[in-house]
Amino acid sequence: MAASHAIDIPLAMLAVFGSAKVMAELFERLRQPAIVGEILAGVLIGPSVLGWMSPTDFLSALADLGVMFLLFRVGLQVKSSELLKVGGTAMVVAMLGVLVPFVLGWGILRLWGEPQVEAIFVGAAMVATSVGITAQVLASKGLLQARASKIILAAAVIDDVLGLLVLALVSSLAKGTVSVPALATTAAAAFGFIVLVAKWGTKTMERIVPRVGKRLRLEEGQFALSMVLLFGLALLSAYVGVAAIIGAFLAGMALADSVGHRVHDLAHGVTELLVPFFLAGIGLHFDLRSFTEASTLLLSLVILAAALLSKFIGCGAGAIGLGRGDAVRIGVGMIPRGEVGMVVAQIGLSLGVIRQPVYGVVVFMAVATTLAAPPLLNLVYRGVAKPGPEEEVFHLG
Amino acid sequence: MAASHAIDIPLAMLAVFGSAKVMAELFERLRQPAIVGEILAGVLIGPSVLGWMSPTDFLSALADLGVMFLLFRVGLQVKSSELLKVGGTAMVVAMLGVLVPFVLGWGILRLWGEPQVEAIFVGAAMVATSVGITAQVLASKGLLQARASKIILAAAVIDDVLGLLVLALVSSLAKGTVSVPALATTAAAAFGFIVLVAKWGTKTMERIVPRVGKRLRLEEGQFALSMVLLFGLALLSAYVGVAAIIGAFLAGMALADSVGHRVHDLAHGVTELLVPFFLAGIGLHFDLRSFTEASTLLLSLVILAAALLSKFIGCGAGAIGLGRGDAVRIGVGMIPRGEVGMVVAQIGLSLGVIRQPVYGVVVFMAVATTLAAPPLLNLVYRGVAKPGPEEEVFHLG
Numbered sequence: 001m002a003a004s005h006a007i008d009i010p011l012a013m014l015a016v017f018g019s020a021k022v023m024a025e026l027f028e029r030l031r032q033p034a035i036v037g038e039i040l041a042g043v044l045i046g047p048s049v050l051g052w053m054s055p056t057d058f059l060s061a062l063a064d065l066g067v068m069f070l071l072f073r074v075g076l077q078v079k080s081s082e083l084l085k086v087g088g089t090a091m092v093v094a095m096l097g098v099l100v101p102f103v104l105g106w107g108i109l110r111l112w113g114e115p116q117v118e119a120i121f122v123g124a125a126m127v128a129t130s131v132g133i134t135a136q137v138l139a140s141k142g143l144l145q146a147r148a149s150k151i152i153l154a155a156a157v158i159d160d161v162l163g164l165l166v167l168a169l170v171s172s173l174a175k176g177t178v179s180v181p182a183l184a185t186t187a188a189a190a191f192g193f194i195v196l197v198a199k200w201g202t203k204t205m206e207r208i209v210p211r212v213g214k215r216l217r218l219e220e221g222q223f224a225l226s227m228v229l230l231f232g233l234a235l236l237s238a239y240v241g242v243a244a245i246i247g248a249f250l251a252g253m254a255l256a257d258s259v260g261h262r263v264h265d266l267a268h269g270v271t272e273l274l275v276p277f278f279l280a281g282i283g284l285h286f287d288l289r290s291f292t293e294a295s296t297l298l299l300s301l302v303i304l305a306a307a308l309l310s311k312f313i314g315c316g317a318g319a320i321g322l323g324r325g326d327a328v329r330i331g332v333g334m335i336p337r338g339e340v341g342m343v344v345a346q347i348g349l350s351l352g353v354i355r356q357p358v359y360g361v362v363v364f365m366a367v368a369t370t371l372a373a374p375p376l377l378n379l380v381y382r383g384v385a386k387p388g389p390e391e392e393v394f395h396l397g
Numbered sequence: 398m399a400a401s402h403a404i405d406i407p408l409a410m411l412a413v414f415g416s417a418k419v420m421a422e423l424f425e426r427l428r429q430p431a432i433v434g435e436i437l438a439g440v441l442i443g444p445s446v447l448g449w450m451s452p453t454d455f456l457s458a459l460a461d462l463g464v465m466f467l468l469f470r471v472g473l474q475v476k477s478s479e480l481l482k483v484g485g486t487a488m489v490v491a492m493l494g495v496l497v498p499f500v501l502g503w504g505i506l507r508l509w510g511e512p513q514v515e516a517i518f519v520g521a522a523m524v525a526t527s528v529g530i531t532a533q534v535l536a537s538k539g540l541l542q543a544r545a546s547k548i549i550l551a552a553a554v555i556d557d558v559l560g561l562l563v564l565a566l567v568s569s570l571a572k573g574t575v576s577v578p579a580l581a582t583t584a585a586a587a588f589g590f591i592v593l594v595a596k597w598g599t600k601t602m603e604r605i606v607p608r609v610g611k612r613l614r615l616e617e618g619q620f621a622l623s624m625v626l627l628f629g630l631a632l633l634s635a636y637v638g639v640a641a642i643i644g645a646f647l648a649g650m651a652l653a654d655s656v657g658h659r660v661h662d663l664a665h666g667v668t669e670l671l672v673p674f675f676l677a678g679i680g681l682h683f684d685l686r687s688f689t690e691a692s693t694l695l696l697s698l699v700i701l702a703a704a705l706l707s708k709f710i711g712c713g714a715g716a717i718g719l720g721r722g723d724a725v726r727i728g729v730g731m732i733p734r735g736e737v738g739m740v741v742a743q744i745g746l747s748l749g750v751i752r753q754p755v756y757g758v759v760v761f762m763a764v765a766t767t768l769a770a771p772p773l774l775n776l777v778y779r780g781v782a783k784p785g786p787e788e789e790v791f792h793l794g
Binding site for chain 2: 006007009010011013014017018021024025028029034057058061064065068140216217218219220221223224227228231232234235237238239243244247265266267268269270272273
């Protein structure tokens with residue numbers, strides 16, 4: 001009963017999942033981070049090298065679901081009260097981590113002789129941290145409970161809202177009109193939603209989940225309830241303009257104190273299956289064909305260096321009050337840009353204010369920062385106390 | 398950082414998963430099969446009633462993955478040796494279960510005054526059993542080990558190959574040329590692949606999995622290995638022409654004796670998330686707008702009755718040597734047609750030999766047979782001994 005497209009789905013699943021796991025195994029044996037292997041698997045099977053796969057709607061949907069489940073599981077291990085406590089520091093970290101990369105990216109492009117609007121878009125594309133990679137590394141090392149890790153998570157959430165505002169601002173600049181009231185409304189809605197859920201989500205769920213859970217006749221009722229909250233908050237996030245993964249993270253935090261191990265285990269199965277699609281999916285976007293000119297390659301390396309240094313310095317400076325160790329950890333943890341920078345660059349491309357080679361530069365920066373982060377994190381988290389065996393630890397890919 | 402399509406994925410997830418679980422809960426409370434509730438959720442949110450959702454590539458991809466994982470988990474609970482033992486009976490059940498529905502469907506359309514080729518296509522669309530629904534019901538009742546259940550599974554696998562041959566035959570009829578050697582090659586490749594994997598898959602995996610599993614440095618290495626086999630065999634199945642779910646089922650059977658509980662649990666998480674997309678996805682295809690004429694409605698009811706009776710009588714007769722009880726169970730278990738009949742009708746539509754209203758009739762038949770099967774299965778399996786607590790039972794949806 002096979003139509004020819006019946007082959008597409010198992011083929012894509014096998015190629016992406018299989019290559020990611022082979023590369024993860026290889027990297028484990030080379031004592032390198034498995035997560036880097038999974039991203040490189042995407043580069044390898046992608047258009048640059050073997051050309052087996054290119055990013056499709058199906059693969060990017062699986063990647064989106066994968067990173068949602070990843071952040072949901074991270075949220076399950078984090079107490080929102082502890083995140084709210086570090087909110088002040090996280091706000092400074094996030095703001096400096098937006099300002100420094102933006103100014104540096106914009107400055108470099110201007111010095112390179114590129115037009116104003118393009119420079120602004122590249123600056124904006126360097127702003128948003130992609131928290132998935134860092135969360136994956138910290139979770140797999142059982143280090144989510146460390147102080148620096150909590151600040152990274154909180155700052156990444158704030159960073160997403162700031163990134164939203166920067167994007168809204170530069171998009172309206174490109175179109176020629178900036179509405180300050182509209183921007184203020186966007187900011188208020190996004191922050192309001194996040195603070196509301198972070199502050200009262202846990203208590204609400206502590207009341208609702210045991211009661212409703214007991215009454216449900218459904219098999220795996222608690223899991224069903226959790227999934228509805230996960231998708232519901234992801235949807236609300238997308239409506240107020242922040243990333244769906246922020247909603248997924250908030251859903252996990254809200255449920256942290258009220259769901260049993262069963263929900264963790266079932267969500268873990270989904271995560272194990274789908275996270276490789278998120279990781280390899282980043283690699284799939286990488287396309288060496290952008291680098292036909294030496295000057296593009298040079299610009300890429302300069303922008304990459306700026307991307308690494310600017311987040312490290314900006315975020316690190318924001319957390320310097322915590323001592324050098326945690327400041328360094330936070331600076332490194334905020335480095336990965338991942339898919340978020342690519343989205344900004346794509347919008348610039350579609351508005352016609354970014355040229356194709358500059359788009360390639362941004363993609364290179366986004367992929368390379370995600371590749372750089374895991375080994376750097378291993379380095380700077382060396383010696384940080386892991387939680388004892390009684391604390392909950394989960395391992396991802 | 399939200400583009401407007403960022404909303405699509407969480408929205409689709411929430412609408413389909415949420416409505417399926419609400420309906421499942423409702424049906425549990427009404428003491429009706431939850432699975433029927435989940436299919437009806439698709440009808441409810443689909444184009445016929447509320448019009449919230451229509452079948453998209455994303456949703457049908459999740460549905461395909463869902464039914465693959467469902468059959469994989471069923472395979473994990475079945476010993477291939479036991480399935481091969483009942484192969485003879487299953488072959489007779491499958492052949493009569495193909496012959497009787499085909500002749501009846503074709504005869505009714507001819508009596509209705511429809512053209513020859515259209516009658517042949519409707520007959521062909523009534524042939525293929527969709528084993529997912531029955532497997533789901535039997536698994537959730539812990540009845541996969543009953544003799545009738547094993548014959549249903551084996552017959553459904555054979556049925557898929559026969560369905561492939563019928564489809565190849567009628568497609569070439571519609572195009573005007575029939576190549577007997579090509580059909581024989583198709584049959585030989587499909588049966589050869591299945592028998593090979595069923596016969597030696599388990600032994601091979603018993604050797605490979607513990608050895609390789611021990612050497613893998615990867616986290617959750619056994620799960621990764623299982624997924625690679627699952628997608629690999631699903632892909633091979635699609636290449637030889639049978640459904641990807643047959644490969645998934647074979648992969649599960651091959652791993653039944655060699656993987657630990659961890660793989661079951663992780664695969665269970667994926668199944669819990671995705672099976673509602675398979676079930677509601679069936680309902681989503683249902684479109685009442687096909688029934689603008691009374692004669693179409695009448696034909697639908699006649700075809701539905703024929704679909705129910707012909708599988709029941711054909712398959713039941715094939716198993717009559719096992720006594721009336723098991724013959725009835727097998728006859729009922731083979732009733733659901735699900736998405737397979739729709740694929741045949743779609744091919745007929747694309748070849749221009751089936752008209753739109755007749756396509757609607759086939760879809761109605763496919764959805765209605767899946768809705769009828771769970772309550773009928775509950776009825777005829779009443780009193781069948783469930784396995785003791787030491788046997789492995791898993792619960793789905």
